Amino acid sequence: MEEEKAFRNYEAPDVSVAVKEHYRKMRTNQTLEYVQNMHKKYLKFDKPMDLWEAMRHLNKLIDVSDPDLDLPNIQHLIQSAEGLRADNRPDWMQLTGLIHDLGKIMYMWGSDEDGTSQAEQWGLVGDVFIVGCKLPDSCVYPEFNALNEDMANPEYNTTLGIYEKGCGIDNVDLAWGHDEYLYQVLNNHKENKLPEEAMVMIRYHSFYPWHTGGSYTELLNEKDAEYLEIIRDFNKYDLYTKSPKLYDLDEVLDYYKPIAEKYLGTGPIYW
Ligand SMILES: [Fe+2]
Numbered sequence: 001m002e003e004e005k006a007f008r009n010y011e012a013p014d015v016s017v018a019v020k021e022h023y024r025k026m027r028t029n030q031t032l033e034y035v036q037n038m039h040k041k042y043l044k045f046d047k048p049m050d051l052w053e054a055m056r057h058l059n060k061l062i063d064v065s066d067p068d069l070d071l072p073n074i075q076h077l078i079q080s081a082e083g084l085r086a087d088n089r090p091d092w093m094q095l096t097g098l099i100h101d102l103g104k105i106m107y108m109w110g111s112d113e114d115g116t117s118q119a120e121q122w123g124l125v126g127d128v129f130i131v132g133c134k135l136p137d138s139c140v141y142p143e144f145n146a147l148n149e150d151m152a153n154p155e156y157n158t159t160l161g162i163y164e165k166g167c168g169i170d171n172v173d174l175a176w177g178h179d180e181y182l183y184q185v186l187n188n189h190k191e192n193k194l195p196e197e198a199m200v201m202i203r204y205h206s207f208y209p210w211h212t213g214g215s216y217t218e219l220l221n222e223k224d225a226e227y228l229e230i231i232r233d234f235n236k237y238d239l240y241t242k243s244p245k246l247y248d249l250d251e252v253l254d255y256y257k258p259i260a261e262k263y264l265g266t267g268p269i270y271w
């Protein structure tokens with residue numbers, strides 16, 4: 001494992017222009033109205049697909065926002081799960097590592113216009129922030145914050161914006177992407193027996209301005225302090241298991257399939 005500071009360096013000379021451009025588009029286009037529209041459009045749960053079929057579709061997707069990884073996303077998922085397994089973490093957490101980015105499957109029915117396609121990923125991946133209140137300087141490339149039209153709207157551009165003090169992060173809208181999508185899909189999945197901690201890991205792992213940047217203190221409640229512990233624990237495996245080692249899903253399927261069936265059942269998931 002490399003040193004921690006070697007990851008997530010957005011100012012390194014070799015970070016591609018594409019990463020920066022991704023964040024420019026994401027910050028510009030992810031307004032409160034956009035997020036509300038995406039909830040209406042993508043949270044229909046009308047597309048049944050088996051977990052393993054969904055996993056295999058991630059073989060075709062490379063996350064443009066990740067400066068540390070240029071492998072198909074399924075490799076990152078298996079690496080995260082195998083890191084948790086090597087540390088003897090609970091079975092549900094290993095499974096969470098394996099599926100935490102599976103919401104990126106949205107690209108299969110996404111569009112360039114929504115930023116949810118293979119070509120345009122600004123509504124799919126990248127660090128998320130709260131919409132409906134002021135964008136904090138802890139966002140990567142904070143110079144792009146002013147491009148978001150909500151930041152010119154006095155209803156949205158204050159510390160609290162449309163929210164109440166201490167409302168908690170379960171009660172805000174985050175920028176749209178794979179985290180919220182998978183959380184909502186699993187929340188709707190009748191056979192889901194994953195513990196609450198797993199759902200927190202899935203929903204908030206990209207919320208860097210909060211879990212790493214320390215922003216949004218006025219909006220947080222007591223529960224969020226517990227969430228922060230959960231996320232920090234999980235995040236080590238999301239970040240520091242990244243390596244060039246390649247896996248084949250079929251090699252690890254015998255191990256993970258019974259765990260997946262224990263927590264997610266055997267039927268299809270409705271996307
Ligand atoms: Fe992710």
Ligand SMILES: [Fe+2]
Nearest residue numbers: 076100101238
């Ligand atoms: Fe990840």
